[in-house]
Structures are given as structure tokens and as C-alpha cells.
Amino acid sequence: MGDQNEAVLAQAVRLREEGSARARERLVDLADRHPQDAAVAYQAAWAHDSAELEAEAVPFYERALGGTGLSAEDRHGAYLGLGSTYRVLGRYDESLTTLRRALDEFPEDAALLTFLAMALYNVGESRQAVRTLLKVVVATSGDARVREYRRAIGYYADNLDETQ
Structure with a gap:
């Protein structure tokens, strides 16, 4: 993509960030003119997502x-x-596949794991969803009390049904 198109892309991204509906139109036009440009496609996707x-x-x-x-x-x-x-579209298996592929590239990413947990819940894998969320809490919480019990929470994430 040339300098002129990069300027158009930058302007469309600014419009998207401002919440303007014109951004989506411009990004779709750019994506049509540059179908191989991954960055343009990503910005067009984001503009559509932002517009629900x-x-x-x-x-x-x-x-x-x-x-x-x-x-x-x-x-x-x-x-x-x-x-x-x-996931929002109810395409749960595709959601799980995509998020797991993402985690192959970005292991232990808290945001990806959180969305994975939601998709796991949607397919009835509640135990795995809770386990995943507990591990995210253990890894990311800044709460002093959670940090104090981090070891126990991590243990029970893997042993949810354990009792004495």
C-alpha cells in the first residue's frame, strides 16, 4: 500500500477511534481495493465489531x-x-478453536484465557471454565487478599471437587 493509502487508513482508524460510522465505509472501501492487506482487514473487522x-x-x-x-x-x-x-454469534466450536490457536501464539494471555473460559461455559464445560478463570485470577490479581491465598486458589483450580 502506498503513502496515500496509508494516510487514508490512518484517517479511517482515527474516525473509528472517534466512533464515526464513516470509518467503516472507508475501511470497507480500502479492504476492497487492498484485499491482501491484513492490517486493513483487521481495522475493517474492528470497525464492524464496534458497530455491533x-x-x-x-x-x-x-x-x-x-x-x-x-x-x-x-x-x-x-x-x-x-x-x-x-462466541457472540453462537459459533462456540469456532470460538474455542480460534482462542486455542491464539493461545498457541500468546500462551497464558489473560484476556484470551478469559474469553476461552466464556466459550467453555457456553459449550457446557463449566468445570474447565471455572478452572481457567481461577488460574487467570491467581496470575493477574493485584488484590492483597487474593494474593495471600494465591497458592490455595491455584491448587483448588486443579482440584475443584476435593474435600476433606
Whole structure:
């Protein structure tokens, strides 16, 4: 993409950040003109997601993740966006597959694990969902009391049914 198109992309991203509906139009136009550009596809997906047009966001997320050139941060965002969007659309198996693939690239990422836990809950894997969330709490909580019991919470995350 040339300098002029990069300027158009930057302007469209600013519009998206401001919540303008024009951003989506501009990003779709850019994506049509540059179908191989993963960064444009990602921004178009994000604009659709922000407008609560989840089903329309999916092909853009898929195109972004199928391409090359996304920064690690944008790739993470595309995985999270697609996994979350699949879940919202009731496409739970695709959500789980996407989020697990993301965790292969971004192991132990708390945001990905949290969305994975939601998808696990949606497919009836409540025990695994709770386990996953407890491990996220143990790893990320700044709460003094949670930190005090971090070891016990971590243990019981793996042994939820244990009693004495």
C-alpha cells in the first residue's frame, strides 16, 4: 500500500477511534481495493465489531489472520476479536478453536484465557471454565487478599471437587 493509502487508513482508524460510522465505509472501501492487506482487514473487522455488526466482521478478521504483516499486537487483537465474535454469534466450536490457536501464539494471555473460559461455559464445560478463570485470577490479581491465598486458589483450580 502506498503513502496515500496509508494516510487514508490512518484517517479511517482515527474516525473509528472517534466512533464515526464513516470509518467503516472507508475501511470497507480500502479492504476492497487492498484485499491482501491484513492490517486493513483487521481495522475493517474492528470497525464492524464496534458497530455491533459481528457477522459482517468475521470475514475481515479471517482475512486479517490469513494474511501476513500484522504486528503481534494486532494479531493478538484479531484473534481475540474473532474468537469473541464467534462466541457472540453462537459459533462456540469456532470460538474455542480460534482462542486455542491464539493461545498457541500468546500462551497464558489473560484476556484470551478469559474469553476461552466464556466459550467453555457456553459449550457446557463449566468445570474447565471455572478452572481457567481461577488460574487467570491467581496470575493477574493485584488484590492483597487474593494474593495471600494465591497458592490455595491455584491448587483448588486443579482440584475443584476435593474435600476433606
